[in-house]
Amino acid sequence: MSRLLPVASAAQARRYARDLIRRYPALFRATIFLHVAAAVAGLAGPRLLGDLVQGVHDGVPMSSLDRLALTIAGFVLIQAVLIRFAHLASARLGERVLARLREEFVTRVLALPLSRVEAAGSGDLLTRATRDVDALSKCVRFAVPETLIAVITLCLVVGALMLVSPVFAVPLLIGVPIMTAGTRWYLRHAPAGYLRQNAAYSDVTEGLTETVESARTVEALGRQRQRIDRTDIDLRRSWRAERFTLHLRTVWWPVIEISYVMPMVLTLLAGGWLYLHDRVTLGALTAAVIYVQQLVDPLDRLVGWLDELEVGAAALARLLGVTADPVPATDEVSRPRDDRIEVRDVRFAYEPGREVLHGIDLVLEPGERLAVVGVSGAGKSTLGRLLAGVHRPTSGDVTVGGVPLADLPPDRLRAEVALVTQEHHVFIGTLRDNLAMVRPNAQEGEIRAALTAVQALAWVDALPDGLDTLVGTGGYLLSPAQAQQVALARLVIADPHTLVLDEATAMLDPRAARDLERSLAAVVSGRTVVAIAHRLFSAHDADRVAVMADGRIVELGSHDELVAAGGAYARLWNSWQGGATKKARPEGAPFP
Template structure:
């Protein structure tokens, strides 16, 4: 099972949230200011209502009563207007914050080393980019503004209650122990619970993605029942994790609901007793009861949205955690002196203690074309990924111009070495966008030249809208071979000095693949090319051939030299051409 990506700790989440708020001081100030004004406007009404009760009790004239009633109505209207603009400001502020979060998350994801993504599996990353982003979106748009509004309202209502009558504020303390104890119990358990729930979702998604992607293999190996059992187990763990967070809510919410009722009852009892003793007036008691009633809604929203805040905080921790697994950028990295690549005693293992490459040594001169051949599972693709900087050797060094590959920043590394495999992705957008994404400012003539270099310009011209035809999910469908040609065209436009082609033309028929590779060789003249292929015409055209067997380079030389040496490469060459492979002990006359 793949290991999940890291999760940021609570200190990192708080620090990031503070930094995010500081980026928009004016928008934040406007939002909070409008909500404070709306809350203050809402607090004037109960106080005026108390005065109205006193006015009626003392037999004031109709004019006084009408003025008080008009003032109450006016403040209600004013509060409605302020609330409208306050929520509008909150929505705008939330969208700006959310846009920043999404953009930064995309930057983090794109900066992740491919080895990190492969180690974690696509399921965890997919869950973070969908479910966690959605949860955080709801938190930023609704939970955070509602929580802030509720906090402001609660503080102002309590302040107004104290001003109305300090003794009438005392009954509020009845609910404090219940709220504090219940909320602390919940908050001690909720963050870890929601992190477990989100991690369980990631595991479910990862398992389903593996099953879908490998459906044919699952059927061929008759592993359907095993995959079903894996999915059942993942869903069971997810159910247990979600059941735990549901248990927390079913305990916490009823406790909080009880705490709402007690202050109202206590205020009526204590306030009535104080009124009978002449300590407070009927108007003060009326206003106090209304204020306590007004506390119920913001408290309910505050504590209710606090649950959403916990979900959002867990999601934010997972989104920030994507960046914590990145390798730190090189500090004052040395500038490569040329484009010579040297592999020195390189070893590599995907699993500790099980090496797949054993002490490889190789030098790639600038402009050289090297073909890497060998049986399946020998380590050819692993070597290619090491040369492209996808993985870091577990032993030995790989340098470009004397600088270790892993010391180069990722954006700089991609200008030095580029990898193209047989697995290609067509992005949603036009054909032009799919090619020019490696050089956003590329002119149309350069895009067309890149397509022509990979024999794709003709079929692109035949598309409904040519270069502007939308492809990818929901767009114009492309064949696997066409998708592969687009990937190669990107490579031509990117123009790195070293290219690693790992079965990059495998989806084309042999004749088209040979023509394409010869065209690429002409276009990429002067570039270093490492071609990993089973089709040996790539080796025939190369300057040198490296034969990889069992994680070691067993032969290295030109095509003619290796054929003449009559070793493993010669056997591969004859087998590929359909010639009978002679037994080494067979007499020469019988061959």
């Protein structure tokens, strides 16, 4: 089971959010000012409307009433203009904050040690890079500015209501406890309810997808009824989960509506009584009722975006958690004194208590060629990842020039050791960009030489635009063998002193693999090479062969020594030779 990346604390998330906003002080202040100005302009209307009503009641001349009406219209126009620019400022601030956060997230991810990424697994990191970023995007673009507007408007409206008469603020005290109690009840039950709803929906989707993809098998085995029953069960579970969350909303929203309506009703009743007893004017009562009505919209915004703010806060904590484990700084890590790699009493476990490597000791001298062989599951690939610094040993040390590999920053680590596996990726862009990404300043001559080394130059020159051909999703589709050759060419351009080849030619047919390995032999000359392969002709010309079984190195020596010893390697060699009669290794085929 993978160990998920950590999650930042709420305090860390709040501190980061404050620091992020402080990077744009001018834009933040302008946004706040525009929202405050728009809210203030909106407050003038109810007060002036109250004066207009009072003027009609008192028989004020029509010219004065006309001026009041024009003034009200002017404030409405000013408020509309200010709201437009306030929303634009909020959008600009949100986009800049989001862009900075995305850039920093990518930087943090790329700075993670490979061992940390491998331990967490790709699923957790991918979820944070996609779903959490999307959730935070919605929060930054909409929830934060809308909530900000709502809070500012609430404060100003309550202040304006107090200026009309403090008595009119008393009914608000009735609605606040009702809203608080209802919201707390909803938030106590909603998270678990929505998690169950999403999980149930996922079960429905998974079941339907599985049924469709295996339709032929279902039909052949006559399991249609079983799949229908499975779908019915999933749908019932999803229906129950959705009914629960619907129940929460049908309880919560009426409570919120009551908390809106009651203050307004009480304001009308109390204000009417005060007016009848000549305690307040008709204009003041009109303004107070409109102000109370104005409280509904910002309260709706606060309630409506409450869930989104919580989702955004959780997403921010997960994004910040990517680097909760410190990454060694470049100037804090010693430089390797030489290219010698040492493995001392190394043990490794993917899960606690379940070791897959046991007490490995190995020394790789600069320029040595080591072949690692063994049956599937013996631990070859795990050892290769330890030698490449992808995994950190559970105990023991893997060092290059006396410095632990896993402590090296990614850029320095890849200058020391490079790992090429059966897995490969073609990025969207030109073939030239795909090749030069390991060393952006590589010249075309170096790129073409690398392609020549891996037997790929011929098909590259045959592409529509040669090195400038667009590849990856939406571009020219490379075959698995061509993609693997691109990965190997990157390795040639990167020029590390140690290469770990974990069955790097497995995607090629045996003849093409032998041709490729013959070409690579000239390129890797003088470098330390660790070849992990099931084709034993790679072991024949190695300086030493390490035979692995059950997570241990059971034999170590040259090909001839191990064959003469008649042990595990000899049995593997004889078995492979017997099954490869028609695919015999050409005479003089070089390592790897």
